[in-house]
Every structure is written in structure tokens, then in C-alpha cells.
Amino acid sequence: MIVFEKPHALTDTVLHYCPGCTHGIVHRLVAEAIDELGIEGKTVGIAPVGCSVLAYNYFNCDMIEAAHGRAPAVATGVKRALPDNIVFAYQGDGDLASIGMCETVSTAARGENITVIFINNAIYGMTGGQMAPTSLIGQVTQTSPYGRDPKTQGYPIRVCELLATLDAPQYLERVTVNNVKNVRNAKRAIKKAFQNQIDGKGFSFIEVLSACPTNWGMTPQKALQWIDEAMIPQYPLGVFRDKEA
Amino acid sequence: MSETVLMKGNEAIAEAAILAGCRHYFGYPITPQTEVAAYMAKKMPKIGGTFLQAESEIAAINMVYGVASTGHPAMTSSSSPGISLKAEGISYLAGADLPALIINVQRGGPGLGGIQPSQSDYFLATRGPGHGDFHVLVFAPSSVQEMADLTGRALHLAWKYRMPAMLLADGTMGQMMEPVNLPEPSNAFGDDNPWAATGTEMKRPHNIITSLDLSPENLEKQNFERFERYKKIEESECLWEEYMMDDAEICIVACGITARVSRNAIVEARKQGIKVGMLRPITLWPFPKKALAAAADKVNAFLCVEMNMGQMKEDVELAIRCKKPVELCSRVGGMIPTPDEVLEHIRQIAEGGNKA
Amino acid sequence: MAHHEIVIAGFGGQGLLFIGKVLAYAGLVEKRQLSWLPSYGPEMRGGTANCNVILSDDPVGSPIVQHPNVLIVMNTPSLDKYEDAVVPGGKIFVDSTLISRKVRRDDVDVYYVPATQMAKDMELGNLANMILLGTVIRETKCIKDETVEEALKHVIPARKMNLMDVNLKAIQAGKDYQP
Numbered sequence: 001m002i003v004f005e006k007p008h009a010l011t012d013t014v015l016h017y018c019p020g021c022t023h024g025i026v027h028r029l030v031a032e033a034i035d036e037l038g039i040e041g042k043t044v045g046i047a048p049v050g051c052s053v054l055a056y057n058y059f060n061c062d063m064i065e066a067a068h069g070r071a072p073a074v075a076t077g078v079k080r081a082l083p084d085n086i087v088f089a090y091q092g093d094g095d096l097a098s099i100g101m102c103e104t105v106s107t108a109a110r111g112e113n114i115t116v117i118f119i120n121n122a123i124y125g126m127t128g129g130q131m132a133p134t135s136l137i138g139q140v141t142q143t144s145p146y147g148r149d150p151k152t153q154g155y156p157i158r159v160c161e162l163l164a165t166l167d168a169p170q171y172l173e174r175v176t177v178n179n180v181k182n183v184r185n186a187k188r189a190i191k192k193a194f195q196n197q198i199d200g201k202g203f204s205f206i207e208v209l210s211a212c213p214t215n216w217g218m219t220p221q222k223a224l225q226w227i228d229e230a231m232i233p234q235y236p237l238g239v240f241r242d243k244e245a
Numbered sequence: 246m247s248e249t250v251l252m253k254g255n256e257a258i259a260e261a262a263i264l265a266g267c268r269h270y271f272g273y274p275i276t277p278q279t280e281v282a283a284y285m286a287k288k289m290p291k292i293g294g295t296f297l298q299a300e301s302e303i304a305a306i307n308m309v310y311g312v313a314s315t316g317h318p319a320m321t322s323s324s325s326p327g328i329s330l331k332a333e334g335i336s337y338l339a340g341a342d343l344p345a346l347i348i349n350v351q352r353g354g355p356g357l358g359g360i361q362p363s364q365s366d367y368f369l370a371t372r373g374p375g376h377g378d379f380h381v382l383v384f385a386p387s388s389v390q391e392m393a394d395l396t397g398r399a400l401h402l403a404w405k406y407r408m409p410a411m412l413l414a415d416g417t418m419g420q421m422m423e424p425v426n427l428p429e430p431s432n433a434f435g436d437d438n439p440w441a442a443t444g445t446e447m448k449r450p451h452n453i454i455t456s457l458d459l460s461p462e463n464l465e466k467q468n469f470e471r472f473e474r475y476k477k478i479e480e481s482e483c484l485w486e487e488y489m490m491d492d493a494e495i496c497i498v499a500c501g502i503t504a505r506v507s508r509n510a511i512v513e514a515r516k517q518g519i520k521v522g523m524l525r526p527i528t529l530w531p532f533p534k535k536a537l538a539a540a541a542d543k544v545n546a547f548l549c550v551e552m553n554m555g556q557m558k559e560d561v562e563l564a565i566r567c568k569k570p571v572e573l574c575s576r577v578g579g580m581i582p583t584p585d586e587v588l589e590h591i592r593q594i595a596e597g598g599n600k601a
Numbered sequence: 602m603a604h605h606e607i608v609i610a611g612f613g614g615q616g617l618l619f620i621g622k623v624l625a626y627a628g629l630v631e632k633r634q635l636s637w638l639p640s641y642g643p644e645m646r647g648g649t650a651n652c653n654v655i656l657s658d659d660p661v662g663s664p665i666v667q668h669p670n671v672l673i674v675m676n677t678p679s680l681d682k683y684e685d686a687v688v689p690g691g692k693i694f695v696d697s698t699l700i701s702r703k704v705r706r707d708d709v710d711v712y713y714v715p716a717t718q719m720a721k722d723m724e725l726g727n728l729a730n731m732i733l734l735g736t737v738i739r740e741t742k743c744i745k746d747e748t749v750e751e752a753l754k755h756v757i758p759a760r761k762m763n764l765m766d767v768n769l770k771a772i773q774a775g776k777d778y779q780p
Binding site for chain 1: 337
């Protein structure tokens with residue numbers, strides 16, 4: 001009897017993510033949602049530039065690698081050409097909230113019928129731990145070695161709250177994956193974000209507070225705790241828009 | 246051929262693209278090409294196509310990338326400063342071996358420059374507009390008829406070779422009206438593109454559209470293969486036109502609007518007994534090197550007429566291996582050389598005798 | 602061999618491009634070689650604007666008119682700018698309501714038409730441009746009388762086709778005008 005198996009929407013390729021990184025969990029949740037909704041054959045995913053740049057090797061659906069920050073624009077093009085397909089963009093915080101903020105806001109404002117998965121780990125991972133637009137005040141990174149100072153480096157951006165000022169988005173929710181309960185909740189949100197697209201409801205956006213033990217300089221366990229202690233106070237979990245509710 | 250109609254160059258581009266089967270347009274307003282977007286905004290919704298005014302030039306080219314990834318023809322249009330912004334996306338299109346059409350109705354630069362016509366994006370277009378080793382097909386129309394014809398050709402060749410193509414026009418070409426016979430509707434793009442990201446339908450392994458390859462050995466191999474393809478294109482896709490070259494002793498090399506101006510000067514010079522002709526490159530990449538090399542065996546001198554500081558002149562000198570002197574008649578910043586100015590250069594070369 | 606290189610110049614908003622379009626479409630109807638080139642950009646909104654039209658039996662080389670043989674001007678700065686460019690023996694058409702000075706050249710034919718005043722007197726709105734066009738057609742024969750209406754059908758937007766008669770009336774007034 002099979003009690004637990006790898007989702008079909010994930011390939012057999014070994015993930016390259018660091019120990020304790022939560023990208024793997026989120027990949028799995030996306031793949032489970034795709035499996036359960038039976039949409040793998042018509043899904044096209046857009047990978048970002050960042051740690052998840054190689055996500056195109058991990059998902060079994062057709063995948064497109066976008067330039068840094070441009071995934072929502074690429075997704076827009078794909079969705080306009082293939083309106084009956086399911087299109088998702090998977091992006092990190094540098095990609096989505098810094099270099100790609102214009103595309104993020106504009107795509108949300110158009111209410112494109114796509115699903116965006118936003119991994120917020122408050123740091124640039126792939127390039128080795130630089131300050132992100134979502135880095136916390138006082139957070140030490142390679143490019144904020146004395147801690148993020150709002151006087152010169154500004155304040156972290158709350159993307160869900162920012163997008164909630166727009167009329168178009170259908171669904172905006174912030175979740176995390178730092179314990180079993182939160183993982184189950186994240187799964188529910190991600191699945192709903194895909195279901196919305198199937199139902200033609202429009203732009204659905206899930207922000208996932210994620211751990212980066214390597215660049216945070218913490219053990220995986222400590223990193224998961226840090227989400228509770230430091231990140232959630234800055235980035236409260238919850239639904240910021242649900243036109244159905 | 247359809248009936249003859251009067252159209253602006255920019256409108257001819259838009260209609261020709263639609264007739265060639267393009268149904269996805271993404272753009273951002275910039276003078277002097279806005280008529281392309283305006284035409285598409287009117288027409289696309291009526292024929293079930295996409296017109297989308299993007300949030301930026303960068304977004305527009307990446308929307309094109311998205312559509313191209315699905316195996317559908319897509320295009321964007323802009324003018325010089327906007328093309329700089331699109332350069333990133335064009336490099337990714339080239340790296341992912343995707344077809345796309347980019348229209349550049351050039352204006353004076355650098356920087357914000359001006360809005361009057363220019364040919365100063367010659368290097369940008371012909372050297373590969375973006376980072377990395379690559380080329381795009383470059384077409385230089387010199388009439389509204391060619392704006393239409395070359396738009397269709399650019400789309401089809403971009404598709405055939407799976408690479409971006411650029412129509413390199415200028416503000417004059419975009420704004421002027423001339424009679425034009427629009428081509429018959431066609432669609433050479435096909436529905437079956439086994440490489441495209443359209444959903445696996447659970448019937449095949451997943452397709453990946455990417456320009457990333459972290460293995461230097463593989464990336465080198467990809468570059469080599471791409472340049473093998475470029476070599477074939479250089480052998481088979483060069484276009485040029487010769488005008489009064491049979492007995493010419495001086496050969497003008499000019500494209501786009503300056504070729505039109507040069508024709509007037511040639512007619513005048515011939516009246517004065519000067520044997521001058523013109524070789525007009527229609528494709529700027531691939532550049533008609535062989536035709537120029539052949540001309541170098543016949544004429545005494547070349548005269549490049551350009552609206553830049555002599556960018557094409559370098560290609561002419563390379564093509565003829567500096568066998569004959571190459572002079573330059575150039576106006577920049579939105580200024581257009583007059584036939585009188587070109588004539589004066591022709592006279593100087595003729596009177597100077599055999600400089601070589 | 603008919604070959605007309607025409608410059609139409611004045612302020613933006615005077616209907617200069619419209620004159621050019623009527624000429625160009627008439628050329629199309631008559632199956633002639635032609636080009637129509639407007640100035641473009643901010644100058645079109647209230648500054649000086651111009652339009653180059655070439656009508657010929659031969660293929661058109663440069664669409665930029667360097668030496669017009671027909672010049673139509675609707676403000677003084679345009680007359681100042683283009684007067685010397687006209688070829689000897691060329692024709693200059695001046696809206697004499699708007700331009701008080703005389704043409705200085707003595708090697709060209711000049712036609713002073715108080716087009717703006719005439720449009721006001723005849724209640725033809727802002728159709729001074731069409732009055733001038735009437736005189737131009739009469740004096741240059743650059744397009745045929747019988748193709749004007751067909752050309753206007755191309756140029757007047759479909760929703761404004763009720764303005765056809767008043768345009769034709771203005772052109773006729775220009776044709777009939779005698780100083």
C-alpha cells in the first residue's frame with residue numbers, strides 16, 4: 001500500500017537547494033496542487049532568476065525561464081496566447097519585489113488570470129546573501145553588514161498589502177511553511193490560487209514566508225523559529241484580498 | 246495583389262504583420278512609431294488578437310518572449326531609446342532560440358536624443374542588440390511598400406530560423422504615406438511546434454524554454470550551433486538592390502531614407518556626366534558583403550550616405566577589405582542629408598580622380 | 602511630364618496635412634507616383650507645421666521636398682522659411698488674410714488669396730485650407746478636377762461625411778476666386 005509518494009508534477013531531478021531551505025516544500029505544495037487539480041498537462045510554469053532559477057528542471061509541466069523580474073510579463077504573454085492553459089510564475093523576493101516590481105504591480109493591476117507564487121525569505125540567496133527589498137530592519141546581510149538601516153537603506157516592502165490597494169486582484173494571501181500546521185494552510189492557499197485560475201477569476205497571489213538558513217547564518221531549526229519571531233511580526237499572515245469572501 | 250492603398254509606413258507595418266499571421270502585439274508609446282500601436286489597438290480586438298499596452302518596453306519584449314515560447318508569432322515596436330530597454334529581452338530571445346519581430350523606427354540619439362529620423366542604431370541592430378554572442382535578422386526598408394513586404398519577410402524568416410528579427414526603419418519611413426499593395430493573407434507559422442511550451446497534455450516529456458546553461462561545455466556547443474545557423478543565413482538570405490551600377494565608377498552605399506535621397510543625387514550627377522550608381526543593402530544583417538566585394542572590383546570609390554557618424558561605412562570597408570576608398574556623407578541628430586549635399590560629395594570624389 | 606513637388610506650411614491646426622492628404626489621395630486615384638510626408642512631433646500642436654507632397658509620373662526618389670515648385674503658405678514664418686527654396690518659375694500661394702507682406706521674389710508666380718476672410722464671409726468655418734486648394738488646383742493642374750471628390754471620400758472621416766458638400770463648396774470658391 002502506498003501511503004506517501006512524490007507528486008507526479010515533480011520530476012526525479014535531485015533538488016539543488018541548501019539543507020533547510022523551504023523552496024523544496026513549496027515546490028512540493030505547488031506540484032500537489034497541480035496533481036490534485038489534474039492540470040499538469042495544460043500547465044506552463046515560469047521560473048525566475050534567483051535560487052529557484054532551475055525550477056524548470058523540477059516541475060514536470062512545460063516550463064519557461066524568464067529574465068530577472070520579468071516572469072509576470074512572460075506569464076502574461078503565455079496566458080494571452082494560451083488562454084485555456086494554466087500559467088503560474090514562481091518568484092523570489094529580489095526578482096518579484098525589486099527588479100520586477102513594475103511587472104508585478106502592473107500584472108496584478110491588469111488582473112491577469114494567472115497564479116503567482118512569491119517566495120519571501122528576506123534575502124538574495126543565489127548571489128550569496130545580499131539585502132533584499134524585504135530584508136528586515138537591522139537584518140545583517142552581505143550588503144547591509146551593519147544591519148539594514150532605514151535611514152540609508154529604506155524599509156522592507158509588504159507586497160501583499162501593497163497589491164491589496166489595487167482593484168483587480170482576486171486573491172492575495174500570505175502564508176508560511178515553518179511547521180506542519182502552516183504547511184497545510186499554505187497548501188490550501190496555493191491550491192485555491194490555482195483553482196481561481198481554472199475558474200477564470202483572475203490574478204491570485206500567494207506570498208510564502210520562507211527560510212534561508214544558509215544566508216541567515218542559522219541552523220534549519222533556528223531559521224524556522226526566526227520566521228515566527230522576526231518575520232511574521234513584520235509580515236503578518238492572512239488573507240489580504242479574497243473577492244469570494 | 247490587393248488594390249493599391251495609401252498608408253503611412255507605420256500603418257503598413259501593422260497591417261502587413263497582421264496579414265502575415267501575427268496576432269499578438271505588445272508595445273509602449275514612443276514617437277515616432279506610435280501609429281503602429283494605435284493601428285493594432287483598433288484592429289486586434291476585432292480579429293481576436295492581442296493588443297496590450299505594456300507597463301514598459303521591458304515588459305513588452307518579455308510578453309513577446311512569453312507568446313513566442315508558446316509557438317505563436319508575436320511582435321513589439323518602439324523607437325531607439327525603447328530598443329535599448331528591449332535589448333535584455335532580445336538577448337534572451339536569441340539565447341532561447343525564439344522567433345520574434347521587433348520594429349525599430351529610429352530617432353536621433355544618444356540618450357533621449359530627439360524625435361526626428363535617424364539611422365544611428367545601425368551598430369545596435371547589426372551587432373546583436375543585447376549581451377552575448379548573437380545576431381538578429383535586420384531589414385532596412387526604403388519605401389512604404391518595403392515596410393509592408395519586409396515586415397512579412399522578417400516574421401517568416403524569424404520563424405524559419407527561430408531567431409529574433411528587427412525591422413530597422415526611421416522616422417521618415419514611419420511617418421510618410423505612399424501607395425502600397427498589401428500582400429495576401431498568409432500564415433507560415435504552423436500549429437505544430439514540438440519545441441513550444443503549450444502544455445504536455447501528459448503525452449510527452451516537458452519542454453523547457455531557457456537561455457540558461459550552467460555547463461560551459463554545453464553553452465559553448467549551443468553558441469557554435471547557433472553560429473552555424475547564422476553562417477547559412479549569411480549565405481542565403483542577403484538582400485540588396487543595385488541602381489545604375491552597370492557602368493558606375495562611384496558606388497553609393499545607403500539604406501532606408503538616405504537611399505531615397507541618394508537616388509535624386511544620382512539622377513542629377515548622371516546629368517552632369519558622372520558615372521555613379523548605388524548598392525542599397527536591404528538586409529543589414531546579413532550584410533551583402535559579396536555584392537560589395539564584387540562592386541569593389543569595378544568602381545573607383547564608394548560613398549556611404551548615412552544618418553549616423555559612419556557606422557555602416559565600417560561594414561563596407563570590411564566587406565571590400567579596404568580595396569577602394571570609402572567616403573562618408575553623413576548628417577545626424579535628426580537631420581537628413583539633402584540630394585544637393587550628396588551630389589556635392591559625388592562631385593568631390595569624381596573631381597578628386599583616383600585617390601586609390 | 603508632370604512633376605509637382607509641393608510644400609504646404611503654416612501653423613498646426615490649419616488643416617495643412619489635410620490639403621496634403623487630398624492631393625495624395627487624388628494622386629492615388631489617378632494612379633500616379635506620389636509621396637506624402639508630414640512634419641511630426643510637438644511642433645504639430647500649435648507651432649509651425651508642414652507637409653511635403655510629391656506627385657509625379659516617375660518613381661519618387663526622396664520624399665523630402667528640397668526645392669518646391671508649388672508652395673502653399675498660411676503664416677508669415679512659413680513664407681519666410683520657404684520663399685527662397687522655391688524653384689524659379691514655381692508658384693507660391695499665400696493666404697493673404699494671415700500674411701500681410703508680399704513675396705519678394707520676382708522669378709515666381711504668386712497668388713494672393715484672402716482665404717481665411719473668404720471662409721469667414723461665406724460661413725465655411727475653418728476651410729480656408731480648401732479655398733487655397735481650389736486656387737492651387739486651378740493654377741497648377743497638379744490634380745484633376747474630377748478626382749477631388751473621390752479623394753475627399755478617402756480623407757474625410759466616415760462619421761463626418763456630411764461635411765463633403767461644404768468642402769467641395771470651399772474648393773469651388775478657391776477655383777472661382779479672382780483678385
